[in-house]
Amino acid sequence: MTIEAAPVEPRLQALCELSAQVRELMDATSLTDVAEPELAAVTALLAEATARLRAATRDTPRSFDIGPDGTLRHLGNAVVGGANPHALPLVVERDGDAVHSRLSFRPMHEGPPGSVHGGISAMILDHLLGQAAAAAGKAGMTASLTVRYRKPVPYGVPLLASAEHVRAEGRKSWSEGRITTLDGTPLVEATGLFITPTIWPTPLHP
Template identity: 70%
Template structure:
């Protein structure tokens, strides 16, 4: 599933387009069956392209920042970052009934067991959704614990729906539940997570609970 991201900023749009092209390349590498000579030729071209990009480089990915329209964005995020080739990228939105949701489709690159998505990849998506659900409730925090139950193989190349909602809070601790399901509602993987809001985010000292 190709997702085009437009920021309205020419250089960032070009970077996001490059990241998407790299995702396409990664998928092609995972599935290619061309001969050895062609593989070697492509590798040489990639080495030259890599050198060109490294001519001017940062020490960290695109940062978490405030966009010109006032919204928060993290184009370098491993799950949602449009400028990060590792990301799907996942587009998370508020769910009409509360919580958050994201339509997604994994790629062959995410395979673990034959024909299915690696469990760690599913866990990463669920972790992010749970955190977003807590943030949507106004209680942003860092993951403290994450428990995942795999109920059925998660396929790649199939439209899926990930959802999550904040369930309760106690002081700086918040809990959330989420799941990855088929369009018909069949749950494939589900998770619960504990998120802790750092005292510094609340303006408190190190002993604040």
Template identity: 40%
Template sequence: MALDRSLLAAVTELGSALRELVDASVRTTVGADELAVAAAEARRITGRLAAAQRPPTQLPALDDPIAFRRVFSPVTGVGSAIAPPLHIRQEEGGVVALTTLGLAYEGPPGFLHGGMSGLLMDQLLGSAAIAAGLWGMTARLELDYRGPVPLETPLVLRARVEEEAGRKTVVSGSIALAADPDSALVEARGVFVTPRPDKVESYFSAITDAAGRHSPPGRPTDATALDPERNGS
């Protein structure tokens, strides 16, 4: 099915607007009356978008798991209101991503929430496996926190495959300041396992495409994009 460029552009624009709204909502210092007006307006827009919805088992019309395009991924999706600005690309030996994270992802004051580090690393490690021609689902994810990750500061994230053994792939990665890329603030190690065919069928037997046709992913990953524009096109 051909990619609907106009729909992609609209989804991208809405996702961008929603991320701006989320950022503004955690920064604002306006008074209670203005917040109440904003909440009513947000619910009005929610009603418009809820007029037509898909069930959890139906892929969005723009998604293509084989092409690794997931427009509503909570990490790389152009249409997601919660996805950080994470752009993943291949480099020699693995993958790399540059990003700057705002207050929406705050844990300790001024620093990234530790759970967000896990989310980002899981995505990067999976991307490294895909870049190496491998795939699997996360079986284990271990993180060592060497230091707090500051917000509103350029960061560099890296990952590479360390070991391949049958259905198991071991991947390592890190988060560091872009200004000091060799000093990891977070180190990660993940084990990804390719499910057996019977498990694939069990996990994805109910998945359909936007037209309602049975459409389980051929490779049961979260379809991590390796596209600098995050649209996987």
């Protein structure tokens, strides 16, 4: 794995602020009920903004780097990346071989009416399960993910997500996790199998 030296922070901050605004835009697009002329006007503005951003582009999203606090970060990640508009972004905290996060899904994550799409919940848990394996010194790639949906997951309300490493056999490692309400009611549960590769893939671009 190649890790870049810390980039210029003001630029990264600007990218994260842009991504945060795009998240607001996506939510607004999901919920808007303005008239057709206004939709057309906003579409034209966005087309212009898109062209301006494409004036200078990368081949891939941002890869791993070291933050000012000395920790590894991945601003282009689809789950935790502050510079990726698709990300919540999830802030993961570690406690030994376990990890946890407070989160709130957005309107753009809707699947069944009023509930979060099951694939979004699975993506969040896949990431946390992998983080738990890494916390135990067993970082690896997802080999299988088993998800059990207990109750509909609401968006727009505070929730808890957590995972812990449970066992390992050679290069294989297992983690278990869940998304719950604040009072501990289980909404989604998952078990993941991770395989530590003999050689880690190297990002093509920093």
